[in-house]
Amino acid sequence: MGTNLRITDRHWDTLRKRCAASFRSWTSKETGAIALFGRSVTESSRDLLVSEILWPGPGDIKEAGTGNLVFDGSYIRRAHMLVRERRLAGLLFIHTHPHQDETASFSPYDDSEEPELVANLCEIEPQTTVASIVLSKHAQFGRYYEGETCEPMQRIFVVGETLRELSLTGTAPQPPPSPASIFDRGRALTGNGALARLAGMTVGVVGASGTGSLMVEFLVRAGCGRIVLIDSDLVKDVNLNRILHASVWDAETRQPKVEVLRREVTWKGLRCEVRSIKGSILDERVLAELKTCQLVIGCVDRALPREVLCKLSQQYLLPYLDLGTEIGGTEESGIASVDSRVSYVTPDRPCLFCMGVVDSRQLSFESLSREERKRRLALGYSDDLVMTQPAVMDLNARASSMAMMWARHLLQPFMASLPLAVYENLITLTTRSISSPRAATQNCSICAANRYRGLGDMGPRLGYDELTAASFMDD
Amino acid sequence: MIPQAAADEVAALKRRGARVDIFDENQQCYIKADAVEIPSPPWAATATDIMIAIPATYENAELDGFYVAVPLGWNGAAHPRINGTAITINGRQWQGISWHYPDGRKWMRGADNIDSHLTHCRGFFLHRGATNGY
Numbered sequence: 001m002g003t004n005l006r007i008t009d010r011h012w013d014t015l016r017k018r019c020a021a022s023f024r025s026w027t028s029k030e031t032g033a034i035a036l037f038g039r040s041v042t043e044s045s046r047d048l049l050v051s052e053i054l055w056p057g058p059g060d061i062k063e064a065g066t067g068n069l070v071f072d073g074s075y076i077r078r079a080h081m082l083v084r085e086r087r088l089a090g091l092l093f094i095h096t097h098p099h100q101d102e103t104a105s106f107s108p109y110d111d112s113e114e115p116e117l118v119a120n121l122c123e124i125e126p127q128t129t130v131a132s133i134v135l136s137k138h139a140q141f142g143r144y145y146e147g148e149t150c151e152p153m154q155r156i157f158v159v160g161e162t163l164r165e166l167s168l169t170g171t172a173p174q175p176p177p178s179p180a181s182i183f184d185r186g187r188a189l190t191g192n193g194a195l196a197r198l199a200g201m202t203v204g205v206v207g208a209s210g211t212g213s214l215m216v217e218f219l220v221r222a223g224c225g226r227i228v229l230i231d232s233d234l235v236k237d238v239n240l241n242r243i244l245h246a247s248v249w250d251a252e253t254r255q256p257k258v259e260v261l262r263r264e265v266t267w268k269g270l271r272c273e274v275r276s277i278k279g280s281i282l283d284e285r286v287l288a289e290l291k292t293c294q295l296v297i298g299c300v301d302r303a304l305p306r307e308v309l310c311k312l313s314q315q316y317l318l319p320y321l322d323l324g325t326e327i328g329g330t331e332e333s334g335i336a337s338v339d340s341r342v343s344y345v346t347p348d349r350p351c352l353f354c355m356g357v358v359d360s361r362q363l364s365f366e367s368l369s370r371e372e373r374k375r376r377l378a379l380g381y382s383d384d385l386v387m388t389q390p391a392v393m394d395l396n397a398r399a400s401s402m403a404m405m406w407a408r409h410l411l412q413p414f415m416a417s418l419p420l421a422v423y424e425n426l427i428t429l430t431t432r433s434i435s436s437p438r439a440a441t442q443n444c445s446i447c448a449a450n451r452y453r454g455l456g457d458m459g460p461r462l463g464y465d466e467l468t469a470a471s472f473m474d475d
Numbered sequence: 476m477i478p479q480a481a482a483d484e485v486a487a488l489k490r491r492g493a494r495v496d497i498f499d500e501n502q503q504c505y506i507k508a509d510a511v512e513i514p515s516p517p518w519a520a521t522a523t524d525i526m527i528a529i530p531a532t533y534e535n536a537e538l539d540g541f542y543v544a545v546p547l548g549w550n551g552a553a554h555p556r557i558n559g560t561a562i563t564i565n566g567r568q569w570q571g572i573s574w575h576y577p578d579g580r581k582w583m584r585g586a587d588n589i590d591s592h593l594t595h596c597r598g599f600f601l602h603r604g605a606t607n608g609y
């Protein structure tokens with residue numbers, strides 16, 4: 001099982017900036033910091049999630065020279081206390097090696113001192129895990145201690161306004177391999193490096209219907225290596241106007257939507273593996289499948305899954321693109337709105353509620369029990385919350401296409417910056433960027449005041465048991 | 476299921492002396508407030524119990540409407556807005572009430588809570604606050 005580090009770009013860029021002084025000259029001194037991490041464990045990997053970095057204050061660095069750095073005991077104790085108080089997984093010691101440039105490696109001093117420090121911390125709290133990273137000017141090397149075992153770390157995933165992947169093996173960045181010729185025409189937009197990352201990425205697509213089926217198609221043809229595709233529904237004839245590849249036979253035989261898409265992607269032979277999961281994203285076991293992903297794309301049309309995905313993004317430091325379309329109006333009054341939207345959520349961005357994309361009234365109705373929802377409907381004031389939403393493939397394509405362009409931008413930036421959300425209005429033929437949250441809540445428990453940011457598996461259970469998840473599904 | 480935020484708020488209300496309770500019945504969380512004072516007349520009693528359904532995603536989801544313990548007379552008859560299906564929860568008979576936040580004073584996520592919703596619910600008995608009923 002490989003061990004990786006996941007960190008927000010705000011933390012990573014600040015860390016690199018604060019450590020930059022270490023690399024100005026041969027006489028520059030070592031510096032460093034202690035970070036606190038949560039953990040996300042799957043069958044194939046262990047990701048340490050940086051929840052917070054405790055920047056050293058006055059007196060926190062006991063000794064700093066060109067070849068040594070000693071953190072003060074009180075600094076280490078403070079960090080260790082916080083790990084225990086916040087029920088985090090462990091401490092990450094970060095320090096620089098000023099004399100190292102293209103490669104990074106631990107010194108004999110590190111090799112002799114670190115195990116002793118780990119042993120001391122574990123004696124105080126046996127559950128403590130420790131990781132250590134040494135930074136050179138252009139590389140970084142990491143190792144992970146659990147009990148008496150120590151193993152090298154593999155990669156850093158930097159999550160935020162772009163998605164970066166760095167090696168933790170101490171080697172200088174290698175030139176990416178040349179991609180297969182089928183991707184030649186896309187290289188102007190997604191070059192070799194970005195393409196190699198996309199090929200190595202696992203992208204979660206939640207929803208395999210109108211926008212989801214198109215999203216899968218775009219990802220596969222862009223060179224994505226692995227897709228985790230989640231949807232609980234079967235193909236019905238009313239879906240055939242918008243699910244790419246779905247056939248009359250699929251509807252007649254009630255094929256699971258995810259299986260239809262997996263079948264078609266496999267048949268194409270474009271080297272994309274699809275793991276299809278027929279289940280509700282509200283089910284905690286299904287939701288946990290997204291832990292293996294480096295990007296999650298929400299193609300859902302309800303508030304409750306969006307809430308769960310926003311929380312997942314915060315707790316597991318996962319970037320999350322959300323798509324939506326809307327056709328509003330009545331037969332009597334005519335068409336009032338034809339909109340497509342894409343939003344981007346990260347741990348350092350507002351959630352969809354604060355953005356004003358999802359409203360708490362819809363969420364309230366969806367998260368009542370089935371019986372309670374029936375009673376609300378009988379009272380006659382929630383009809384608007386259960387209307388069958390019109391949807392057409394051509395409008396869905398606009399949202400999916402924009403989301404794919406945003407995904408490409410995250411890997412190889414070409415826009416000045418990503419807004420929080422973009423709405424395309426096809427009646428006025430205008431596009432509106434939202435750059436500040438329209439419904440910001442200062443103490444929002446999903447984003448601004450989320451106590452579980454970066455806790456991963458150490459945080460509360462996300463999603464619901466199977467029975468409860470099923471009770472929230474449409475009747 | 477009982478949302479943690481609701482459980483925490485009810486515990487805080489109890490510490491302040493409020494007669495509130497939180498419970499789960501058939502996978503739905505409810506809060507029951509006992510002996511909420513109401514004006515009599517026009518109501519047939521000086522106090523009543525009320526119950527609020529709490530969505531599983533509270534505090535991100537808003538609260539809306541409430542149930543009142545029935546029977547509860549009003550001006551010698553039934554109040555026209557106590558018109559939901561009568562249900563039995565926690566061994567009591569309850570009836571739903573359409574009592575919503577008016578357009579000019581919507582639920583404010585992060586500011587409103589169970590305490591403020593109880594105040595909003597009391598407004599029904601005092602005939603003040605919300606303007607839309609149905």
